[in-house]
Amino acid sequence: MLKVEIDSFSYSEKTILKNIHFTLKPGEHLSILGESGCGKSTLLHLVYGLLHLENGSIYYNEKKLLGPTKTLIPGELFMKLVAQEFNIMPFTTVAENLGSHLSKLDEEKDENRIDALLEVVEMEAFKNTLVKNLSGGQKQRVALAKALANEPEVLLLDEPFSNIDTFRKNKLQRNIFSYLKKNNISCITATHDSDEALAFSDHILMLKNGTIEMTGTPQFIYESVSTEYQAGFFGDANLLPKKLFSANKVSENIIVFPHQLKVSEEKTKLEVAIKKSYFKGDHFLIESIWNEQTIFFKHHNSLEVNIMLHLSYSK
Ligand SMILES: Nc1ncnc2c1ncn2[C@@H]1O[C@H](COP(=O)(O)OP(=O)(O)OP(=O)(O)O)[C@@H](O)[C@H]1O
Secondary structure (H helix, E strand, O other), X not given: OEEEEEEEEEOOOOEEEEEEEEEEOOOOEEEEEOOOOOOHHHHHHHHHOOOOOOEEEEEEOOEEOOOOOOOOOOOOOXXXXXXXXXXXXXXXXXXXXXXXXXXXXXXXXXXXXXHHHHHXXXXXXXXXXXXXXXXXXXXXXXXXXXXXXXXXXXXXXEOOOOOOOHHHHHHHHHHHHHHHHHOOOEEXXXXXXXXXXXXXXXXXXXXXXXXXXXXXXXXXXXXXXXXXXXXXXXXXXEEEEHHHOOOOOOOOEEEEOHHHEEEEOOOOOEEEEEEEEEEOOOOEEEEEEEOOEEEEEEEOOOOXXXXXXXXXXXX
């Protein structure tokens, strides 16, 4: 089990991370969800042992990790980090890159392993291509396969699918994350992609300015969203006064997702003017105005501009 206890971390004067404490069991997948610059990469670099953690400790199976000041080569052997700058060799082929991490004792076994890894990242056709001739997304896939080559116990992924097109992303995510589960490899992913975090992780840790904003299962996180920052990860959420939907005269606001608002035949307190309809494939996202505030809701067809409609809310 990995135990992370970061009390604080600063690059110079500025504190980047504060009170980040969590554990990760074998085979578990944790997503670190946060906006750009909130400290996700720094967190992964501390866990991997590239940065020295003065205030706090990191343990693996009860053993304290020493960090870069006490080890000759930074980075722990049982872990692999796939960073945003990929650690792959440009002037060698894809197969040679993967092979560089294998034992080289049994040629046939290594060859089979390379083929299996290329299948996971769908790069079979590029086995003998020089890495320098690959696209950014293809290089990212080779970096992922290379990290898996020598069977790490913990995998740290920094925005692992950032260069990969939507066309390929979903299948690749399914392949990678089911491979990790099958092989009981723990994983921490730094991402700002809430779809990925919701679909594939066991736990989400949401960061804001280097501190824990929320933590829990994907379902808990989604259902507990209560501020604009938290909602910002999950599409076009609306921040609305709670009293619009309840008899009580409470003053707080609630976050309402577009799918939670429906056109109502009956009068409600939320009467909106329609501004625009965006085609989203299986539905339309409707932009409307209430009280000078933009409100988004889902609807099965497009709506005429400037008509007035009442909306009801259901959780
Ligand atoms: N080597 C460094 N020296 C000083 N400050 C740094 C260094 N590396 C990062 N920072 C700062 O630390 C903060 C956190 O950076 P970090 O890269 O961890 O964020 P991130 O959440 O991973 O961002 P992104 O999603 O854009 O990759 C930022 O304000 C960044 O400017």
